[in-house]
Amino acid sequence: MEKMAHLLGAFNAELPLERASTPPPTWYFDSEIYRAEQELFRRTWQLVGGLATVEKPGDFFTTEICGEPLLVMRGNDGELRAFSNVCRHKAATILTSSGNTSRLQCRYHGWTYDLTGKLIGTPEWRGVCDFEKSSQCLPAFELQTWGPFIFVRLEKSEQTLLEYLSPLTDQNPAIGKMKMRARKEYTLRCNWKVFVDNYLDGGYHVNTLHPALATVLDYSNYKIDLFPESSLQSSPTVGNTAASSVRGGMAYYWWLFPNLMINLYENTLDTNMVLPLGEDRCRVIFDYYFAESVAPEFIAKSIEVAHQVQMEDQDICERVQRGLKSRYYPSGRYSVEREKACHAFHQILSRKLLEICSR
Ligand code: FES
Numbered sequence: 001m002e003k004m005a006h007l008l009g010a011f012n013a014e015l016p017l018e019r020a021s022t023p024p025p026t027w028y029f030d031s032e033i034y035r036a037e038q039e040l041f042r043r044t045w046q047l048v049g050g051l052a053t054v055e056k057p058g059d060f061f062t063t064e065i066c067g068e069p070l071l072v073m074r075g076n077d078g079e080l081r082a083f084s085n086v087c088r089h090k091a092a093t094i095l096t097s098s099g100n101t102s103r104l105q106c107r108y109h110g111w112t113y114d115l116t117g118k119l120i121g122t123p124e125w126r127g128v129c130d131f132e133k134s135s136q137c138l139p140a141f142e143l144q145t146w147g148p149f150i151f152v153r154l155e156k157s158e159q160t161l162l163e164y165l166s167p168l169t170d171q172n173p174a175i176g177k178m179k180m181r182a183r184k185e186y187t188l189r190c191n192w193k194v195f196v197d198n199y200l201d202g203g204y205h206v207n208t209l210h211p212a213l214a215t216v217l218d219y220s221n222y223k224i225d226l227f228p229e230s231s232l233q234s235s236p237t238v239g240n241t242a243a244s245s246v247r248g249g250m251a252y253y254w255w256l257f258p259n260l261m262i263n264l265y266e267n268t269l270d271t272n273m274v275l276p277l278g279e280d281r282c283r284v285i286f287d288y289y290f291a292e293s294v295a296p297e298f299i300a301k302s303i304e305v306a307h308q309v310q311m312e313d314q315d316i317c318e319r320v321q322r323g324l325k326s327r328y329y330p331s332g333r334y335s336v337e338r339e340k341a342c343h344a345f346h347q348i349l350s351r352k353l354l355e356i357c358s359r
């Protein structure tokens, strides 16, 4: 605990942007910070996927939050539920990937559960004493939806889903008309915060790192708005290139503390969830949503454009993680013109970690 207090004290969240320094590099690889962040993630709504992938009874998909294998499934009663995807026998994960099924059967020894997570079959189980099938359900988690999105929370906390999503919910009625059509996952050799920092630098790296994207964004009109636990970067789009053909209208880049990013363009949006896999590894899940009227060629092109940008971001994030381990890098500073959202992220994180630490 003492070490944690010392680490957290090394970032002064009270300093204004023009005088502030970034958190010390240790925040990006220390195991105690990582453990406290895991607790934070368990208490925060996490976007797990799109409603369009689980429309019919028996539709399911699997995912993980904080290393917890999860199963999202629509039951025969039409209810959407989230369960632990860990078999109550010997802990094998029960289902993999996604699909449709009439029952949940563990591939290891064949235990079966119904679509509400109730244990219904235990082969070759005669003679076992003090065992109640009814007490061996798959643990269920809170699940709520908003627009085309499904959110799960592992542990209860006061924040409602609408509080978490506000003010995004007040300003974007078009989101409700979008449908999830594709998912792409990336594993990065960097701490999850490196990816968020990169996202929140107010377009600072666009001209140098993303030459194709730079032709689409009207960088001189890039705007940054801060909210209590989220921020919005926005920019008009311009140009007449392959990238701009799938990135029309205004570009809105929403970030919701701690790990959700929603990129909105005309007729299309993609969500980026960054999930920690360890102190220096993370997974970024890109889900692609489109308006119903959008043609398949537009979808393919749109995913290709995002993939190219992600490759450029991934490379720089991994190089940053290596640099953070340098003994000769104490900490950095923020651009007042560009990096206020990144600074706000560090201030919120610092406050939340101090709260966890004082519990
Ligand atoms: S671990 Fe699932 S049936 Fe044995």
Ligand SMILES: [Fe+2]
Pocket (backbone or CB within 6 Å): 198, 205, 209, 210, 309, 313
């Ligand atoms: Fe980028």
